[in-house]
Amino acid sequence: MAELARALDDLTCASCGTTDCLWIYPVRGVVECRECGTKAVVILDALDQ
Numbered sequence: 386m387a388e389l390a391r392a393l394d395d396l397t398c399a400s401c402g403t404t405d406c407l408w409i410y411p412v413r414g415v416v417e418c419r420e421c422g423t424k425a426v427v428i429l430d431a432l433d434q
């Protein structure tokens with residue numbers, strides 16, 4: 386199964402403060418900042434609406 390990454394528009398990284406730098410990996414339930422590399426686990430149910 387290919388891992389699909391989607392950009393999360395209008396979200397700001399809590400670590401480095403860059404906007405539109407966050408990508409979500411639905412397979413792993415992880416959000417990663419492309420600027421500073423910060424990763425966070427997310428609750429997919431909250432995003433699937």
Ligand SMILES: [Zn+2]
Nearest residue numbers: 398401418421
């Ligand atoms: Zn960041």
